[in-house]
Amino acid sequence: MIYHQTLTELIKALRSKKISSVELTRLYLDRIHQHADLNAFITVTDTQALADAQRADQQLHQGNAPLLTGIPLAHKDLFCTQGIRTSCGSKMLDNFIAPYQATVVDKLANAGTVLLGKLNMDEFAMGSSNENSFYGAVANPWDQTKVAGGSSGGSAAAVAARLTPAATGTDTGGSIRQPAAFCGVSGLKPTYGRVSRYGMVAYASSLDQGGLFAQTAEDIAILLSVMAGFDAKDSTSVDCPVPDYHATLGNDLRGLKIGLPTVFFNANLNRDIGDCLQQALNEYQRAGAELIEIAMPMLEYAIPAYYVIACAECSANLARFDGVRYGYRCQHPQDLTDLYSRSRGEAFGTEVKRRILMGTYALSSGYYDAYYLKAQKVRRLIAEDFKQAFEQVDVIMAPVTPTTAFGIGEKVQDPIQMYLADIYTIAVNLAGLPAMSIPAGFVNQLPVGLQLIGNYFAESSLLNIAHAYQQRTNWHQLCPPAFR
Amino acid sequence: MSLSADEIKKIAHLARLSIQTENTADYAKDLSGLLDLVAQMNQLNTESILPMAHPLDQKQRLRADEVTEINQRDRFQAIAPAVEAGLYLVPKVID
Secondary structure, three states: OOOHHOOOHHHHHHHHOOHHHHHHHHHHHHHHOHHHHHEEEEEEEEEHHHHHHHHHHHHHOOOOOOOOOOEEEEEEEEOOOOOOOOOOOOOOOOEEEOOOOOHHHHHHHHHOOOEEEEOOOOOOOOOOOOOOOOOOOOOEOOOEEEEEOOOOHHHHHHHOOOOEEEEEEOOOOOOOHHHHHOOOOOOEEEEOOOOOOOOOOOOHHHHHOOEEEEEEHHHHHHHHHHOOOOOOOOOOOOOOOOOOOOOOOOOOOOOOOEEEEOOOOOOOOOHHHHHHHHHHHHHHHHHHHEEEEEEOOHHHHHHHHHHHHHHHHHHHHHHHHHOOOOOOOOOOOOOOHHHHHHHHHHOOOOHHHHHHHHHHHHHHOOOHHHHHHHHHHHHHHHHHHHHHHHHHHEEEEEEEOOOOOOEEEOOOOHHHHHHHHOOOOOHHHHHOOEEEEEEEEEEOOOOEEEEEEEEOHHHHHHHHHEEEEEEEEOOOHHHHHHHO | OOOHHHHHHHHHHOOOOOOOHHHHHHHHHHHHHHHHHHHHHHHOOOOOOOOOOOOOOOOOOOOOOOOOOOOOOOHOOOOOOOEEEEEEEEOOOOO
């Protein structure tokens, strides 16, 4: 079936007129509606998608079409889309239609893609299970009683269930890699500053980074070449040339030095997941890579530092939601304070409130040095650990998650346990490095992800290393039985 | 480290965030747990370490002092909950 094809194959199919963009778009829209019970989408843009597809077909016919012309995809619902609701998974923005468009959305639209809709997510990207969405949890396509992961749960589930060939996401503490691992798809979080944050609703500004989900590393390479790049509208965007990520796929892995942090590969690692990862590492050894143990003791402090920095920045960023200029406003406010407090209190969910409270406390008078400043110092120690590691190795490999996808409702009562499950992903965000999750096997019929962490701006090498694995294995090709 | 329900109310006020009285005990428990987790940072001596605000230690970029934005008041106010004559409406602040 055509929906099993990768984005790379779909580009060829469109160019050789095996299928039209309208046919392809209709096929995916039908699948999205047929599988609405997954709850992967918050908004489906049928009419606009078909209009875009028609235009794409004309361009393809004329023969002057950019590479991605006619390719359907979907955006996480925190990328602002002009004229289409951007809810951020929150009651606060349930009625919000952005008056401007995210740079990422613009770039992919200009490259000819067709927007299928906006994907479900944890409210304001805060969560690891997608259960914090105002629109309800996303089900995992491999077992619908399990979570899809978060915060980009809708993106991962939609790609896994073949409801779209690719999707955007964002990763502040693991929000691309963890759902990619839970749903058995490929996900990339680029270097901080590689992809513009303009028009991305902010959660923790020094950590947030937009990225991608697709079936293969090759698909991600094609999309990243379009999506990455300097943007004057994002003050943290880095002015550094964008290579052709596709051109370096296929480079030899002989002599590649793979670092394995001993703080991750130890007795605490789940044995079944450890076995899966060992198989993957053996495959890399067969391809000529060398495995090297590295210490990295500071990684253990990533979770405490993250929950100070992320919450502090979230409390500042979310101060903009005041019930005055856009978004939800409470009924009959008594005075200005009541308007602010009740609009926010009635429209934010529990997890968002928890993090605003934590962040407000950490930044309140007298506590700044003990929390935010201390966390920023710990952050540097973590980044230094990575710096030293990359003097010895070319890439670091690690688990993505301590377990496979857990049951919907299983962890909601214990937020701290949920936070601790981000142990393998968070340090990467603090250091600002690029990282991927790629499918590396199954435990009890649920997917397991392998994490690849690269040096700053080493996306090319990361994608090549992932691609080499996907040339030798077929985990990434497997589709959940209910969606074949 | 443990926070009381009163402290939660104070923080909620600072954040201009109304929370249900029956939930304050839960927030106090969750935040206290989180503060215990955060306290692990104190195991590290960070006296001579510089704080890291940007992963690439970039400085704030400057741009030419030129007008680049046009006035879009009507577009921005079209999505506001309450406006009148080009003004955002809020409850009376001054009598």
